[in-house]
Amino acid sequence: MSQERAFFELALKEVLGNGISVEGVRMQGGGGINPADKISKASGDFFLQWNDSSLIDMFETKAKGLQRLKTSKTIRKPKA
Secondary structure, eight states: OOHHHHHHHHHHHHHHOTTOOEEEEEEEOOOSSSOEEEEEETTEEEEEEOOOGGGHHHHHHHHHHHHHHHHHTSSOOOOO
16 A cells, blocks of 8 residues: 555544545645645545645635535535
8 A cells, every 4th residue: 555545544534434445546636725636435535635734724714615505506516
């Protein structure tokens, strides 16, 4: 298992529980501020962005915006 894959598997297990098994990690482009990867696992994929913990407010704001998009039912968006 690659070091990157092992890292993401450990991080996801910490948040989601022990039933997580990462099958693949692929870097995604397009993020100007935050690095992003597509994390593949048997039960579905994750799109994961990360950055320094000092930027947590930015991620919370982004999650709120994604939630508003979901409730508007105007476009399909990922679960945040």
